[in-house]
Amino acid sequence: MRVAIIGYGRVGRALARLLELKRAGYPFRVVGAHTLRHGTAYDAGGLPVEPAWGTPAASVEEFLDRSQAEAAIELTSLNPESGEPAISHIRAAFARGMHVVTANKGPVAFAYAELMEEARRAGVEFRHEAVTMDGTPVFNMVRHNLPGVTVTGFAGALNSTSKVILEAMGRGLSLDDGIAEARALGVTEADPWFDIDGWDSACKAAALANVLMDARTTPQQVERRGMGKLTPERLAEIQASGKTVALVSRAKRTSDGVKLRVRAEVLEKGDMLAAARGTSNLLVLETDLMGRLGVFTIAPGLDQTAYGVFSDLVDITRSV
Amino acid sequence: MRVAIIGYGRVGRALARLLELKRAGYPFRVVGAHTLRHGTAYDAGGLPVEPAWGTPAASVEEFLDRSQAEAAIELTSLNPESGEPAISHIRAAFARGMHVVTANKGPVAFAYAELMEEARRAGVEFRHEAVTMDGTPVFNMVRHNLPGVTVTGFAGALNSTSKVILEAMGRGLSLDDGIAEARALGVTEADPWFDIDGWDSACKAAALANVLMDARTTPQQVERRGMGKLTPERLAEIQASGKTVALVSRAKRTSDGVKLRVRAEVLEKGDMLAAARGTSNLLVLETDLMGRLGVFTIAPGLDQTAYGVFSDLVDITRSV
Numbered sequence: 001m002r003v004a005i006i007g008y009g010r011v012g013r014a015l016a017r018l019l020e021l022k023r024a025g026y027p028f029r030v031v032g033a034h035t036l037r038h039g040t041a042y043d044a045g046g047l048p049v050e051p052a053w054g055t056p057a058a059s060v061e062e063f064l065d066r067s068q069a070e071a072a073i074e075l076t077s078l079n080p081e082s083g084e085p086a087i088s089h090i091r092a093a094f095a096r097g098m099h100v101v102t103a104n105k106g107p108v109a110f111a112y113a114e115l116m117e118e119a120r121r122a123g124v125e126f127r128h129e130a131v132t133m134d135g136t137p138v139f140n141m142v143r144h145n146l147p148g149v150t151v152t153g154f155a156g157a158l159n160s161t162s163k164v165i166l167e168a169m170g171r172g173l174s175l176d177d178g179i180a181e182a183r184a185l186g187v188t189e190a191d192p193w194f195d196i197d198g199w200d201s202a203c204k205a206a207a208l209a210n211v212l213m214d215a216r217t218t219p220q221q222v223e224r225r226g227m228g229k230l231t232p233e234r235l236a237e238i239q240a241s242g243k244t245v246a247l248v249s250r251a252k253r254t255s256d257g258v259k260l261r262v263r264a265e266v267l268e269k270g271d272m273l274a275a276a277r278g279t280s281n282l283l284v285l286e287t288d289l290m291g292r293l294g295v296f297t298i299a300p301g302l303d304q305t306a307y308g309v310f311s312d313l314v315d316i317t318r319s320v
Numbered sequence: 321m322r323v324a325i326i327g328y329g330r331v332g333r334a335l336a337r338l339l340e341l342k343r344a345g346y347p348f349r350v351v352g353a354h355t356l357r358h359g360t361a362y363d364a365g366g367l368p369v370e371p372a373w374g375t376p377a378a379s380v381e382e383f384l385d386r387s388q389a390e391a392a393i394e395l396t397s398l399n400p401e402s403g404e405p406a407i408s409h410i411r412a413a414f415a416r417g418m419h420v421v422t423a424n425k426g427p428v429a430f431a432y433a434e435l436m437e438e439a440r441r442a443g444v445e446f447r448h449e450a451v452t453m454d455g456t457p458v459f460n461m462v463r464h465n466l467p468g469v470t471v472t473g474f475a476g477a478l479n480s481t482s483k484v485i486l487e488a489m490g491r492g493l494s495l496d497d498g499i500a501e502a503r504a505l506g507v508t509e510a511d512p513w514f515d516i517d518g519w520d521s522a523c524k525a526a527a528l529a530n531v532l533m534d535a536r537t538t539p540q541q542v543e544r545r546g547m548g549k550l551t552p553e554r555l556a557e558i559q560a561s562g563k564t565v566a567l568v569s570r571a572k573r574t575s576d577g578v579k580l581r582v583r584a585e586v587l588e589k590g591d592m593l594a595a596a597r598g599t600s601n602l603l604v605l606e607t608d609l610m611g612r613l614g615v616f617t618i619a620p621g622l623d624q625t626a627y628g629v630f631s632d633l634v635d636i637t638r639s640v
Contacts, residue, residue, distance in 0.1 A: 148346060149627075289455075290456070292619070298614075311467055
């Protein structure tokens with residue numbers, strides 16, 4: 001399968017390396033890569049991991065046309081307030097009859113139902129495993145392994161930066177020191193307040209609710225209270241009482257539709273959500289037939305995000 | 321799809337209720353049920369959840385022949401030392417060209433590679449999602465959602481009885497009081513020493529290793545040390561140092577093949593394995609491409625075991 005990559009940063013390179021590693025069993029070929037920073041590269045025979053960049057395509061549309069790819073992989077940076085430009089890139093790929101895999105939570109958080117409808121009309125697949133828990137199966141688990149199950153709610157500790165900061169504050173450090181620690185670990189988004197204010201968690205909540213609960217919501221509709229007002233003193237008090245704090249994304253189906261909230265919650269030490277520490281992430285699903293079950297990932301990195309995209313590509317080849 | 325159920329106890333009834341509930345979307349029909357205790361029942365049009373039992377079939381072979389089923393569901397009680405008679409029942413079904421789903425860990429722990437080879441030769445499917453974590457996707461997750469991934473090891477807190485007993489002992493109760501508590505919760509096998517000595521955990525370790533790591537092993541080959549010698553005093557000491565104890569099943573690939581062990585391990589409070597409390601179960605997989613990731617199930621019951629069988633049946637209809 002010929003794939004074109006839109007946005008070729010660290011995840012893009014990790015993916016290219018993985019595709020190269022797995023070429024014998026999984027014949028994907030990167031026939032185009034497009035970046036704002038470096039330019040554009042094409043090779044119908046398959047690009048190397050570090051392509052020789054040529055003149056930038058005038059537009060993503062031009063890039064996709066010239067790439068002749070069967071699937072587009074959307075890896076551009078998130079605009080957390082709109083999901084653009086990723087949403088437009090995905091639409092451009094659908095319009096050209098291309099399947100799409102994205103690792104960008106914006107499109108799934110802001111426009112999932114519309115994009116799925118457009119994919120259906122175009123007769124192509126749209127996949128997004130990596131958007132909430134890197135490559136850990138969440139969407140593909142529900143899709144393939146839980147037939148007949150209705151997801152009635154979820155609770156997730158899905159933001160690594162907040163966990164690193166809270167743990168630092170739990171050791172008596174300031175919020176700023178915690179931010180510095182998260183930066184040193186390489187887990188922090190460009191603006192750490194995106195994590196601290198719970199916006200990243202709200203995007204993930206909306207993405208999960210849109211896919212798993214047909215919520216047709218956006219991150220703006222998530223009731224959100226970040227952890228910016230927590231002090232080391234208050235944290236020390238909470239810990240002294242044998243509890244802990246985590247930024248939790250929750251969803252619940254009500255008679256009014258799906259209710260979503262993000263909050264710095266005080267958790268009992270025995271709460272499963274309290275078990276996700278450091279950069280690990282954990283999600284509990286509430287379901288009708290399977291009760292409560294969940295998945296977690298321990299200290300994932302870029303390679304796991306890239307794997308999520310790879311697993312989606314494989315899944316598309318099995319579905320079509 | 322016409323299914324025949326061998327062994328019709330509480331899981332069998334839960335499954336029959338689930339199949340009835342889901343009939344509109346998933347057209348499975350129970351055309352036969354066979355028990356040692358009540359007798360045998362057939363109805364090509366579909367049996368009710370509480371069948372009118374007739375004369376027992378003289379053998380499982382006779383039952384399967386007369387049922388005319390397309391898939392056999394093996395739910396008899398486990399003989400934990402041999403995996404029989406379930407293994408023979410499964411072979412009888414394969415010999416008749418029937419797919420098989422089992423919730424019985426014996427066949428997977430004792431004879432997985434041979435059974436898979438026999439299924440392949442018979443052109444049928446063999447599935448067993450429910451044998452280690454009730455219906456939580458473990459085998460189907462690796463099969464469908466982790467393409468190209470090699471499982472290099474695992475660690476699981478997979479035995480509910482031991483957790484209930486350890487928690488009771490952690491509150492200062494005796495081992496016997498802990499056993500009584502586990503019995504009251506309905507999680508204990510007929511003989512609680514099967515759990516306490518780590519034999520159940522060894523069967524689950526062997527089953528996981530056989531399927532996920534092609535270990536071709538048996539429970540006897542698992543290095544096993546139970547929790548029978550732990551005292552409330554020793555547990556109190558461990559807890560006072562901020563740690564906890566769990567019966568853990570571990571596998572690791574070495575140059576000598578897959579090494580398996582079951583042990584009552586002292587865990588740091590922050591260890592993910594320590595997060596599975598009460599009747600909950602948790603499994604961490606170690607992999608090449610996805611690092612460490614895992615699944616858990618919170619307080620599952622018979623309905624979740626039945627769901628595991630259901631999900632396997634659906635998966636078979638999608639695979640064939």
